[in-house]
Amino acid sequence: xxxxxxxxxxxxxxxxxxxxxxxxxxxxxxxxxxxxxxxxxxxxxxxxxxxxxxxxxxxxxxxxxxxxxxxxxxxxxxxxxxxxxxxxxxxxxxxxxxxxxxxxxxxxxxxxxxxxxxxxxxxxxxxxxxxxxxxxxxxxxxxxxxxxxxxxxxxxxxxxxxxxxxxxxxxxxxxx
Amino acid sequence: xxxxxxxxxxxxxxxxxxxxxxxxxxxxxxxxxxxxxxxxxxxxxxxxxxxxxxxxxxxxxxxxxxxxxxxxxxxxxxxxxxxxxxxxxxxxxxxxxxxxxxxxxxxx
Numbered sequence: 596x597x598x599x600x601x602x603x604x605x606x607x608x609x610x611x612x613x614x615x616x617x618x619x620x621x622x623x624x625x626x627x628x629x630x631x632x633x634x635x636x637x638x639x640x641x642x643x644x645x646x647x648x649x650x651x652x653x654x655x656x657x658x659x660x661x662x663x664x665x666x667x668x669x670x671x672x673x674x675x676x677x678x679x680x681x682x683x684x685x686x687x688x689x690x691x692x693x694x695x696x697x698x699x700x701x702x703x704x705x706x707x708x709x710x711x712x713x714x715x716x717x718x719x720x721x722x723x724x725x726x727x728x729x730x731x732x733x734x735x736x737x738x739x740x741x742x743x744x745x746x747x748x749x750x751x752x753x754x755x756x757x758x759x760x761x762x763x764x765x766x767x768x769x770x771x
Numbered sequence: 772x773x774x775x776x777x778x779x780x781x782x783x784x785x786x787x788x789x790x791x792x793x794x795x796x797x798x799x800x801x802x803x804x805x806x807x808x809x810x811x812x813x814x815x816x817x818x819x820x821x822x823x824x825x826x827x828x829x830x831x832x833x834x835x836x837x838x839x840x841x842x843x844x845x846x847x848x849x850x851x852x853x854x855x856x857x858x859x860x861x862x863x864x865x866x867x868x869x870x871x872x873x874x875x876x877x878x879x
Contacts, residue, residue, distance in 0.1 A: 618844040618853060621808055646801045646810045646818035655808045693847055726813045 598639035603670035608682040626696035633703040649704040698735025794829045799864045802856040809855030
């Protein structure tokens with residue numbers, strides 16, 4: 596099956612009604628695909644860094660060549676459990692909002708593909724997207740971390756240790 | 772196609788000499804990969820690190836030559852200027868790139 600069919604299945608799952616004439620829709624399509632690729636889902640559209648940030652010219656080509664299929668969500672492809680889970684999280688964390696998606700994908704690209712440390716990755720996002728406010732960048736980065744990084748067992752234990760004291764205190768308060 | 776340097780240099784006569792400035796080459800190379808999707812003025816300015824005066828002037832030269840088009844678009848409620856490459860621009864960029872590769876012996 597053609598690779599675009601899987602992307603259309605993701606659009607369908609996300610409730611994304613793509614309209615090629617809208618700049619924001621083309622941007623959302625690009626960043627959704629790049630974020631999913633960064634998460635390890637192989638859609639066959641590899642993203643590299645262009646003036647628009649992480650971007651797939653192959654996807655652009657298909658969006659214009661098969662516009663009807665994308666706009667009418669024509670696909671025979673189905674998402675497996677893992678893909679459905681990723682789509683669910685992507686929708687819940689980012690929504691279909693262009694700015695967080697763009698900032699998040701750019702941060703993810705620097706952090707994961709170019710192995711930049713978090714500080715350097717943030718710096719690069721600010722350099723490439725200086726037209727976004729500090730707050731927009733911070734929000735996009737935080738969403739990218741939520742979507743792209745799964746906490747390890749060690750992270751969870753440390754979090755439990757850190758918050759345990761507060762949880763116990765609040766339980767005690769309830770006793771009174 | 773001959774490979775002696777004189778032939779390669781003479782092939783450049785088929786190219787548009789006005790394209791040969793670093794800023795214009797950067798703009799054509801950037802926009803050629805994006806095709807009809809294009810890029811906004813602010814994206815080009817930030818990514819290519821070109822100041823407003825130089826960027827605006829060179830975008831206009833490329834537009835006047837028929838290599839770029841621009842249109843007003845709205846993104847997140849903001850009005851932006853979107854630049855995209857035309858078919859003539861793509862053709863000129865391909866010719867320029869092919870010639871540069873031959874000139875620099877990079878295998879094109």
